[in-house]
Amino acid sequence: MNRLGIVDAAAYVPSMRLDRGAIFAANSWANPALKGLARGSRSMCNWDEDSLTMGVEAARRCLAGRSRDDVSRLYFASTTPPFADRQSATVIGEALNLSEQLAAVDLGNSRNAGMQALCEVLRGDRQALVVAADARRAKPASVQELQYGHGSAALLLGREGSIADVVAEYRLTRDFVDQFRGSGEDFDYRWEERWIRDRGLREIIPKLVQGVLKKAGVAPGQLARLVLPAAPPRMTAAMAKALGLPPEAVQDGRLGDVGDTGAPHPLLLTVDALAESSPGDLVLLVGFAQGGIALLLKATGNLPRWQQRNAHRLALSPPRPESAYTKYLSFSGLLPMDFGMRAEADAKTQLSVFDRHRAELTGFAGGRCPVCNTVQFPRSSRCVNPDCNAEGEQEVVLLADEPGTVTSFTQDWLAYTPHPPLQYGLASTESGARVLMEFTECPLKQMQVGLRLRFVFRIHAIDSHRGYRRYFWKGAPAPNEEKT
């Protein structure tokens, strides 16, 4: 079969995991009934993360160690893109330094956008990257606040080296409005849970499953693994039982430690499912929203090698427990904290300047002096090396994937950051570039000169007056420096 298959897959979930007990403790006065949901933790974006940066991170993990030359299409799926008019897929493509001929597409307006993007991409025949990410907000003291989590996933589709082939796809398109978010609204609005269960999940999902199995000529008993929409395990087990499958066949929904991430969720669970499958396994993905999509995959003989390689990537972000509920509220824009006058400084971005330096800012491109080979950031017409200072066109050097180290640092309680203290200092990259940059995701006690860094794409500043945000790269502790 000359169809595209899944060649690689990766998920990214922010390290910060908010203790649901802390959410409940803060809100129990208003709604003691939330107690039943106050178990485990949910993922939350750091202040400098959004669906776009999470998308970049998942994509980088997915593409790690691979050539990016043949990625000709990039679909980004999210119901929470940072811009209504500025395509995230384009920014992600530039952050990944993909070709300028890239076909970049954003899909949204549905929790099923991730699955839809995957199906759209499968119709083509060129290598493509599907990225999905969501950072949904929820009203304080709402059920969603406890159920949701932030995260992203990326799948690379190609014709060679598939770890899972697509067997069949089946759709049901029906305007079943279990929840919605009006344009420009901050929060989702949801109808009664029992009605969603009875007339939504229990009716639509069996139809999707039966439909795809029939199309593929596969009996339910042949399924090794079932990826179902986020729902309590009791309910997913019941659905599996109705299909004649044991509860173990249902892929864990990661509700205990991550939460329902929205558009990326089926893809995020697919990464888990692939990590736990064997060659020949049939894996069924089901996405649910205004109907649904069922996609039947079959793991190939390439899977074990991928699993071996992937073990490292799955371990990249050990969770960091967070119990400060007000931090979550503040990061979500739901609590106007007083950060002093320094927070009033205008973060206006001069767009013409940004355009001239896009490659440096988004793609973290440095330059290499044609005379002394010194690598430097920013690129310059005159070499920064004091023993050279030659003038000449510098060759582009991409710095994002180089390892780095901390040369100097501080933890600054005076400078404005939504997450004090602001950690920054001089970072050195492996090729010798020296950049004064912000550090992120680093526990205060872990920071030291010589700390090894991995560079991550993050929000640099938020211009709340104009609704703009700018992005740049920051140093985060390298995976082998992270402590669980």
Add this chain to the structure above:
Amino acid sequence: MTGICDKVAILGMGCSRFGERWDCDAEDLMLEAFREASADAGVEARDLDAAWFGCYFDDASVGKSALPLANALRLKNIPVTRVENMCATGTEALRGAVYAVAAGACDIALALGVEKLKDTGYGGLPVGTPGTFTEQWRPNTSSPGSFAQLASAYRAEHRVKGEDLKRAMAHVSWKSHLNGAINPKAHLRRAVDLDTIIGAPMVAEPLGLFDCCGVSDGAACAIVARPEIARDLGKTEIVTVKALQLAVSNGSEAGHEGWNGSYIHCGRLAGQRALEEAGVRSAPDEIDLMEVHDCFSITELVTMEDLGFAEEGKGWRAVLDGAFDRDGATPCQIDGGLKCFGHPIGASGLRMAYEVYLQLLGRAGDRQLPSPSLGLTHNLGGEPARCVVSVAVFGRSD
């Protein structure tokens, strides 16, 4: 190149009281400093041929251009040049006036620096922009955070324990508080014990509250002329400029791995050039006192090495041994320094020169040192990785 040594004399100097001057505007501070200098020099505003005006936060303070000085002193439509070079602005104003006099372009020139920081509403310095491209990638740094990095790199480079460096830094501030306490014009006039300094809230690791200088209102000025004019005006005790040097970063510290972050490259260069210009062969032996840019305790500590008053990596020990205390080998910040006299940015370089001038003339009151003959000022703007550093030497030339 013959340099500036002994070509220009200081006719008179003035300095306002520094501090939280809720009572007045920048214009009043300028007048306060000028009145003192004018009386000292025996020169009126109408006698000035040209003036250099230093002020850093133009928009948050007096506004742009040279107009604020010309207006405040009602100068007789003489040429007035506005200069700004971050925290080294005051010395930059002096450099302009001194060079013009040395060149013979004018006979009597004024250098005046002022800053009205307390009206900005900030506890520290207001937020500025490093430029339209740079601000899109650089972290949103603060001054303490920028200098705190010196400490991190110094600890790593010289394998100094965090607590040892913290103690040495505390000693720097402790000494300046003792000095500031006996200076009637100083902003902070209270001695503070070492435990309080070490235990103070953290501003930017490892700099605590007392590792940071005061942010103040103030003005300082100098009236300069060639030495023969000073003598013609009846001056018998003459202080001349022995050296006035400036070194400016070109981006190599911030952008090239040749710099390890534990010292201030331009501080070393400006120091070497100034000592050479002044004909000083051994700074520790010949310089009697110094006023350095102690914006943060770690800056002063590292500067002791940069200027050759302590061996590289041993400055923290020299500080703890009291080498720069008022009774030490080379007293430093005898007026309280930026730490306690205060730091109205545009005025600071001139304030340093003012103290050296007073000491050289034996007019420093309770804090007078026994007959100093050569003093040094060190005025740093920016941050360790991107800075401008002025070093000047003044001496008696009777």
